[in-house]
Amino acid sequence: MKLVIWRILSEALAVRSGNTAAGGSGNSTVFIRNLSLSCKLCGKTQGNSKKKELTEKKLTRYFVDQRRVKVQAGSGGDGCCSFHSEPRKEWGGPDGGNGGNGGDIIIKVNKQIKSLSLISSSYRGENGESGRSKNCYGRNADPKYIQVPIGTVVKEQGRTVADLAQHRQEYVAVHGGAGGKGNRFFLSNENRAPMTTTSGEKGEERVLQLELRTMAHAGLVGFPNAGKSSLLRAISNARPAVAAYPFTTLNPHVGVVKYRDHEQLAVADIPGIIRGAHLNRGLGLSFLRHIERCRFLLFVLDMSSPEPWDELHCLRHELDQYEAGLSKRPHAIVANKMDLSDTNEKLEELKRRVKQRIIPLSALTGNNTEELIIHLRELYDDHTEENPFSW
Numbered sequence: 001m002k003l004v005i006w007r008i009l010s011e012a013l014a015v016r017s018g019n020t021a022a023g024g025s026g027n028s029t030v031f032i033r034n035l036s037l038s039c040k041l042c043g044k045t046q047g048n049s050k051k052k053e054l055t056e057k058k059l060t061r062y063f064v065d066q067r068r069v070k071v072q073a074g075s076g077g078d079g080c081c082s083f084h085s086e087p088r089k090e091w092g093g094p095d096g097g098n099g100g101n102g103g104d105i106i107i108k109v110n111k112q113i114k115s116l117s118l119i120s121s122s123y124r125g126e127n128g129e130s131g132r133s134k135n136c137y138g139r140n141a142d143p144k145y146i147q148v149p150i151g152t153v154v155k156e157q158g159r160t161v162a163d164l165a166q167h168r169q170e171y172v173a174v175h176g177g178a179g180g181k182g183n184r185f186f187l188s189n190e191n192r193a194p195m196t197t198t199s200g201e202k203g204e205e206r207v208l209q210l211e212l213r214t215m216a217h218a219g220l221v222g223f224p225n226a227g228k229s230s231l232l233r234a235i236s237n238a239r240p241a242v243a244a245y246p247f248t249t250l251n252p253h254v255g256v257v258k259y260r261d262h263e264q265l266a267v268a269d270i271p272g273i274i275r276g277a278h279l280n281r282g283l284g285l286s287f288l289r290h291i292e293r294c295r296f297l298l299f300v301l302d303m304s305s306p307e308p309w310d311e312l313h314c315l316r317h318e319l320d321q322y323e324a325g326l327s328k329r330p331h332a333i334v335a336n337k338m339d340l341s342d343t344n345e346k347l348e349e350l351k352r353r354v355k356q357r358i359i360p361l362s363a364l365t366g367n368n369t370e371e372l373i374i375h376l377r378e379l380y381d382d383h384t385e386e387n388p389f390s391w
């Protein structure tokens, strides 16, 4: 490669000197500039590498939050039946080696992975090698890893068998079969020439359900169009799609709010919830499941709606119907769209009806978002001991 570049450069210099000799001094600079334009590095500095943001439609294709997988571990290698024999050593005795163990299949957490989209529907472990003559043992098969994101729950027939909440945590889904024994293993004083061998055991087989629950410190819960995605954009680095129609967000997005002392807090934008979500209406149950994994909740109310307190009541009802006491999690109420007219009267009415703290703000203008950021930190500091997950 270096040689080729060197050749091109030397040819370029040759042309340049030729041109100068012919009196065409202007051409040489043009030639060299063209050469540098074709270089990738220069393309980058000119801003060609700016990536387009993924649209919500594309994100749906990439984000998968549950998968059914069939896992079958590798079988053990067979034991070998052989007898040693060489010139002048006619009765060398049994020397058949044992087979190697089959490979396990291990589910392992990798924090770089964000969804279950790369998980296949079935996995098969490697088989162990068979034993060979001259007492050679077969090689044990290497385990096969299935990489999953943090917050994956492994279920078998609806029963949770593993809850993977830490980076690099592992769960051995199926064990490989043990290798068989060669005839050397059966050598004894009673039997000096055993012919017995055993074959390798079959690897275990299971059908597992992998489910992903968004794990964030805070979850934004609200009706469609309440401004959850706009709020996440306003307080964090995440860039979920925002539009004036319901169900813009089809997948949860997680953004990180950073504090001066380098503490980081994850906030999840959860797709809109409607009446009857606990009966799987709208985007339904799959998203109530994500809320279950948030340590505290932020109820986002659209203050331009006719009765925001009714929205709040309905949201709490849906959460409680899904899981009793879910709406009692530490929470705050965010009164959004306060930049619009007639919202102040509704805020007063909301304060009269609801005793909890209400944070009025506008996600669009960014007005009073600091109060929410500070309150988030207070919630986080107050409930650190309850944290079952480490970030």
Ligand SMILES: Nc1nc2c(ncn2[C@@H]2O[C@H](COP(=O)(O)OP(=O)(O)OP(=O)(O)O)[C@@H](O)[C@H]2O)c(=O)[nH]1
Pocket: 222, 223, 224, 225, 226, 227, 228, 229, 230, 231, 241, 242, 243, 244, 245, 246, 247, 248, 249, 250, 271, 272, 273, 336, 337, 338, 339, 340, 361, 362, 363, 364, 365
């Ligand atoms: N005036 C005003 N408009 C807002 C505010 N916050 C959000 N909006 C608008 O409300 C509309 C919906 O906002 P989104 O952030 O997409 O709402 P969402 O809750 O994420 O909606 P879904 O993803 O459909 O559940 C958009 O047109 C926003 O521009 C606000 O504070 N003031």
Ligand SMILES: [Mg+2]
Pocket: 228, 229, 230, 240, 241, 242, 248, 249, 269
């Ligand atoms: Mg949204």
